Amino acid sequence: MTESGSPAPSQRRGHVPGHDPTGLELARRIARAARGGRVTSRRRRHRDLTEVTWSEAGPSARDPQSAGALLDRVVVEKGWKQNLGVASLVGHWADFVGPTNAAHSHPERFKDGHLIVRAESTTWASAIRLLAPQIIARLNEALGERTVTLIKVVGPHTPSWKKGKRSVPGRGPRDTYG
Numbered sequence: 001m002t003e004s005g006s007p008a009p010s011q012r013r014g015h016v017p018g019h020d021p022t023g024l025e026l027a028r029r030i031a032r033a034a035r036g037g038r039v040t041s042r043r044r045r046h047r048d049l050t051e052v053t054w055s056e057a058g059p060s061a062r063d064p065q066s067a068g069a070l071l072d073r074v075v076v077e078k079g080w081k082q083n084l085g086v087a088s089l090v091g092h093w094a095d096f097v098g099p100t101n102a103a104h105s106h107p108e109r110f111k112d113g114h115l116i117v118r119a120e121s122t123t124w125a126s127a128i129r130l131l132a133p134q135i136i137a138r139l140n141e142a143l144g145e146r147t148v149t150l151i152k153v154v155g156p157h158t159p160s161w162k163k164g165k166r167s168v169p170g171r172g173p174r175d176t177y178g
Contacts, residue, residue, distance in 0.1 A: 085143040086110045096138045113149035128153045
């Protein structure tokens with residue numbers, strides 16, 4: 001109690017120690033925050049924990065990524081790069097063998113490093129066989145080392161003369177065309 005009989009300021013009802021009722025302390029805290037000083041409010045503490053960073057000019061890891069870049073990353077992670085390269089071979093066959101050879105041949109099957117190429121005729125099959133080492137080199141340069149190890153060139157499909165259950169093997173049409 002004071003000499004006048006009223007309670008001391010620290011004993012008044014509703015009084016909080018360290019509180020400045022005139023608002024000067026609040027103004028000081030706001031000024032300190034504007035200068036970069038530490039602020040004790042919850043909102044500011046949360047922002048300090050998340051630590052906002054700004055990116056510089058140019059692409060950043062925080063930028064949205066293109067679908068193509070995402071697919072490329074998935075293909076590499078899953079180990080599909082070689083299989084997709086071989087599958088794209090069909091669409092780019094002319095780039096590897098030239099437009100004339102591509103018009104008369106096409107890749108038919110790929111398995112264990114062996115590429116089967118079907119030619120339009122036996123003449124074109126012979127021409128592709130002669131180019132096989134150069135084609136293998138071009139394919140391995142584009143698809144990866146040792147992707148294609150062998151090219152087997154086959155001629156056109158021949159008609160079957162086997163008709164019915166009781167046919168004799170090795171007996172073709174003979175002299176039936178007159």
